Each structure stands twice: as structure tokens, then as C-alpha cells.
Amino acid sequence: MPTVTEERPPQALAEELRGLTHVDWPAVWAGPPNPGQALDDWCALFGWRPLTVERVLRVRTSTGADLTLEPLVSGGWSPVRSVTFTVRHLNADTQDENDLVLEQTADVWPAYEAAAREVLGAPEFSGTWDDPAFPEPPNDRHWLPSRDFRLGRRDPYRMAVWSAKDPEGPVTVLTAKSGGVTRRGVGKRGVMINVHCYPQDSL
Amino acid sequence: MSAPYIPEDIGRRALGLRDADTPATDEQAGRIADRIMTAADRVGMSVPEYVRERARRLNVTPENPDVKSAFWSFEVPHPDLPPGKALSNMYIAEAWAESENEKVPGSARYLEGTRGGRALGNLRLWDTAVHRELNLQGDEGWDLAKSAWSTLSQRYAEAAKGEVVVFAQTAFPGTVLQTTELPALRTNPEVGLDNIKFAYAAPDDWPPVAREELGTDAVRAQAQFALKDKPLHVDPAEYAAKPAEERTAVLGKLSADVAEADASHVRLTPPTAGTELAGAQQEGPTAPTPVWQMGFTPRPTAAAKGTSAAPVAAPEPAGPVVGKAVTGTGLG
Numbered sequence: 001m002p003t004v005t006e007e008r009p010p011q012a013l014a015e016e017l018r019g020l021t022h023v024d025w026p027a028v029w030a031g032p033p034n035p036g037q038a039l040d041d042w043c044a045l046f047g048w049r050p051l052t053v054e055r056v057l058r059v060r061t062s063t064g065a066d067l068t069l070e071p072l073v074s075g076g077w078s079p080v081r082s083v084t085f086t087v088r089h090l091n092a093d094t095q096d097e098n099d100l101v102l103e104q105t106a107d108v109w110p111a112y113e114a115a116a117r118e119v120l121g122a123p124e125f126s127g128t129w130d131d132p133a134f135p136e137p138p139n140d141r142h143w144l145p146s147r148d149f150r151l152g153r154r155d156p157y158r159m160a161v162w163s164a165k166d167p168e169g170p171v172t173v174l175t176a177k178s179g180g181v182t183r184r185g186v187g188k189r190g191v192m193i194n195v196h197c198y199p200q201d202s203l
Numbered sequence: 204m205s206a207p208y209i210p211e212d213i214g215r216r217a218l219g220l221r222d223a224d225t226p227a228t229d230e231q232a233g234r235i236a237d238r239i240m241t242a243a244d245r246v247g248m249s250v251p252e253y254v255r256e257r258a259r260r261l262n263v264t265p266e267n268p269d270v271k272s273a274f275w276s277f278e279v280p281h282p283d284l285p286p287g288k289a290l291s292n293m294y295i296a297e298a299w300a301e302s303e304n305e306k307v308p309g310s311a312r313y314l315e316g317t318r319g320g321r322a323l324g325n326l327r328l329w330d331t332a333v334h335r336e337l338n339l340q341g342d343e344g345w346d347l348a349k350s351a352w353s354t355l356s357q358r359y360a361e362a363a364k365g366e367v368v369v370f371a372q373t374a375f376p377g378t379v380l381q382t383t384e385l386p387a388l389r390t391n392p393e394v395g396l397d398n399i400k401f402a403y404a405a406p407d408d409w410p411p412v413a414r415e416e417l418g419t420d421a422v423r424a425q426a427q428f429a430l431k432d433k434p435l436h437v438d439p440a441e442y443a444a445k446p447a448e449e450r451t452a453v454l455g456k457l458s459a460d461v462a463e464a465d466a467s468h469v470r471l472t473p474p475t476a477g478t479e480l481a482g483a484q485q486e487g488p489t490a491p492t493p494v495w496q497m498g499f500t501p502r503p504t505a506a507a508k509g510t511s512a513a514p515v516a517a518p519e520p521a522g523p524v525v526g527k528a529v530t531g532t533g534l535g
Binding site for chain 1: 221289294330331349429
């Protein structure tokens with residue numbers, strides 16, 4: 001049977017998203033200061049606590065999520081390209097279960113999407129990997145995967161997208177993404193339900 | 204007289220290197236993960252086992268035994284970047300090494316530019332997209348990235364010889380520089396404490412006596428000045444307020460604590476038989492050690508123009524930003 005290795009209930013997702021609506025996004029995109037009191041103070045502005053001191057900043061929110069602030073360039077942690085966290089991670093115990101983990105994730109997906117709708121409203125897109133309306137990336141550096149990649153790997157398996165009304169706010173993306181399997185089908189699949197927040201000008 | 208700022212040509216070069224560096228897209232992450240998973244499967248290892256073993260075997264031995272090795276940590280504000288955005292010392296170390304190698308080939312190096320560093324860098328282990336594609340659970344991806352790079356960093360420090368240069372003002376507790384590289388350099392018989400040199404002067408906001416006595420390369424290569432509750436902490440302001448004999452006692456205790464910590468340091472690579480001791484005469488081309496203030500020459504602001512105040516520095520001639528035109532992020 002597939003194993004759930006990380007699981008926060010849909011209501012916890014709603015709670016985290018509610019917390020993110022109070023974040024000063026331009027300050028987040030600009031990036032944090034170096035570690036020390038300045039970083040502690042910067043994180044405290046958003047109710048966060050730093051977990052790392054270099055390379056990629058990770059913080060814990062007051063409601064318990066571990067956020068990753070992915071930098072745009074390596075070696076430092078500013079500016080920030082995206083803020084990401086995982087709410088659910090399901091793993092196949094054997095290769096025979098590789099399709100089952102996708103199916104079981106599809107079963108719980110509507111509850112997570114509904115929780116996000118409670119906070120963010122109706123998404124501008126919600127659909128499956130093979131949805132004809134699935135948005136295409138405007139360039140090959142964009143966070144949206146190319147059509148070939150998406151259709152070839154069924155990834156992301158599910159996706160919903162919300163853009164904040166405030167132009168400085170984020171594009172919030174809920175995804176079910178899989179990994180752990182090579183193109184030749186070797187390996188045990190895992191599927192994560194993740195939240196990614198990107199600056200709107202990266203869309 | 205205070206040290207000069209980081210030269211503008213190094214800054215421009217470092218900015219170009221930064222602009223050329225972009226995170227992996229999902230498709231690139233997919234291809235990288237595919238290569239890692241296929242290689243791990245071929246040797247019958249899990250992905251973490253394979254990556255850790257690879258980091259233990261990658262080549263960080265210098266081709267020129269007299270090359271000067273650079274180390275780095277954290278970031279520096281740059282006047283060409285928007286307020287709040289900074290330039291990683293990794294790019295400054297890289298720009299410095301490139302510049303020195305143009306003058307004297309093989310005279311300088313930095314970890315990420317070694318053959319092993321490039322190979323590990325190509326795995327993009329700090330990228331969450333790669334973690335997802337590898338299906339690494341929770342902290343597993345971060346732990347793997349940290350342990351693989353720490354292993355390579357330690358081996359790089361153990362392979363260093365003679366004088367080394369650190370692109371940081373101080374070593375922040377918990378960083379790879381403080382926990383892995385400096386202990387490896389101090390206990391490396393071919394480097395040792397006396398050969399660890401900081402590229403940047405001690406922080407300006409330290410009291411003068413602290414700058415003079417704690418700002419030495421030897422003290423900064425041992426102490427940390429940021430977190431009171433972590434080992435090897437010295438507070439520059441408290442230190443400066445003490446009488447001379449108490450300051451001597453602080454430095455004595457620091458040396459004893461570092462000696463005790465270093466006694467338990469375990470090398471990953473055995474020292475070469477018959478190697479010379481630290482401070483031995485160098486032969487062959489070695490890059491000079493820079494001594495800079497950590498920062499760039501401040502630019503005159505628009506508001507300052509037209510006033511009678513003298514400009515802080517003459518405007519720099521406009522120069523091309525290396526690589527920017529062809530390697531922008533492409534986002535948006």
C-alpha cells in the first residue's frame with residue numbers, strides 16, 4: 001500500500017494561505033538579510049522563524065509550515081524566486097503502485113483545492129495534466145512546464161492557479177507533482193501536493 | 204589607512220557571473236534527476252547513498268600544487284543592485300580567481316570552479332525542483348545537499364596548501380565555512396592557522412581595540428562574533444570594554460577552546476606523507492591575497508549631484524555587464 005509520509009489536512013492549507021495574505025510580498029521578493037538579528041527581525045515581520053543560515057533560506061511559520069524561499073541565483077538568498085511548501089506527500093511502496101499513488105492523490109485533491117478556494121476564491125485555472133486549457137509557459141525559463149514535458153510525464157498531475165488582485169502580491173499555484181521515476185519507468189513514484197508563490201511579473 | 208573597496212572590475216565580473224546563474228526549470232530538474240536516479244540504480248544504491256559516495260570521490264585536488272584556494276560565505280551589497288539585494292561572495296571569489304588566472308594561469312581557484320565542484324554543481328542539489336523530481340522526502344533533499352557539499356568542502360580545504368583566502372568578514376556560526384572549512388584548514392598541516400587570510404577587513408562598527416585585536420586573521424579564523432549561545436563566541440563590544448589583561452585571557456581561552464575542538468576533527472583525506480609544515484616556502488605561481496573593505500566604492504546619489512559637497516567617488520566608466528545580454532533570467 002502507498003505510504004503517506006507527510007500530511008497536513010486541507011484546513012491547515014487554508015490556514016497557511018490565510019497567513020500568507022498578510023505578508024509584505026515586495027519585501028519577500030527582495031530577499032532576506034544575512035543571518036543574525038537582522039534576519040530574525042525580518043522573519044518576525046511575517047510571523048516566521050529562520051531554520052537555516054546559508055544557501056537556501058527555510059522558515060517555519062507560526063502555524064507550523066516549513067516554507068522554502070528559493071533564490072533566483074545560487075550562492076546567496078536574494079532575490080527570492082518563489083516561496084514553496086508541501087502539504088502532502090504520498091509514496092509508492094513498490095513500482096507496481098506507481099499509478100496508484102497518482103490515483104489516490106487525485107482522490108484527495110478536491111479537498112485541498114476547496115480549502116484554497118476558501119481563502120483565494122475561484123482559481124483562474126484548475127485542471128489536469130492533459131487539460132486542453134492548461135496554460136503554456138511564455139518562455140523556456142518560466143515556472144510553467146512546456147507542453148511536451150507535461151504531457152510526456154503527466155506532470156503536474158493536477159494544478160490550480162490564483163493571481164492576487166494586488167499586482168505586488170503573488171501568483172499562488174497548487175500542484176500535485178510527482179518524482180522518483182526515471183523516463184524508463186525505473187523507481188518508486190512519490191506525489192507531493194505543494195503550494196508555490198511566485199511574483200506576478202514572472203507569469 | 205583603511206583598505207580599498209573591492210575593485211570595480213571584480214564587482215562587474217561578479218555581477219555578470221550572478222546574472223548568468225539561473226535556477227533549474229522543471230524540465231532541467233527532470234533531466235538531472237533522471238541522470239542521478241539512473242546512475243544510482245546502475246550501482247544498486249539509493250539516491251542519497253549514490254550522491255554522498257560521489258561527493259566523497261570527486262576530484263578537488265589542484266592541478267598546480269601552489270594554487271591559492273579561495274573560500275567564501277554570505278553576500279555583499281552592490282551599488283548596481285536594488286536596495287536590499289546583494290551579491291554573493293561566491294561570485295566575488297569566482298571573479299577574483301578568474302582575474303588572477305588570466306594574469307597567471309593556475310594561480311587561484313575556488314571550490315565551485317574545481318573539477319569536482321563543477322560536477323557536484325551540475326547536480327543542482329540546492330534546487331527544490333531537483334528534490335521533487337528525485338522524490339526526496341521533507342528535509343531529505345536539504346540534508347543531502349548540505350552533506351554532499353560539506354564533504355566536498357572539507358576535502359577541498361584538506362587539499363589546500365600554503366596561504367588561503369576567505370571572502371567573508373567573519374565566519375557565521377553554523378555555516379560550512381565555520382563548521383567544516385575553517386577546522387579543516389586549521390588542522391591541515393600544509394595550511395594551519397597562520398595561513399588563513401581574510402580578503403575583507405574586520406567590520407567597521409567594531410570598537411577600534413576590537414578591530415585591532417579581534418580583527419586579526421588568526422582570531423577571525425577561530426572565533427564567531429554573532430551568537431552568544433554558540434561555541435567560540437566573542438562579543439566585540441564587550442571585549443573592547445575589558446582591561447588589557449582580561450582581553451588577553453579571552454583570547455587565551457578562545458585558543459584553548461579551538462585547540463580542543465580541533466583535536467577531535469577527523470580528516471576525510473589522509474595527509475600526504477612527507478608534506479611540509481604550514482608556512483613553508485612557496486614555489487610556483489600563487490595569486491596575491493586581496494585585502495579589501497567588504498563593499499564597493501559608494502556611488503554619488505542623484506540628490507548629491509549639484510550640491511557643493513564633494514562626490515564620494517568619481518563615477519565609474521560604464522562597462523558591459525558580462526553575460527547579461529545573453530543570459531538573463533528570461534522571467535516575465
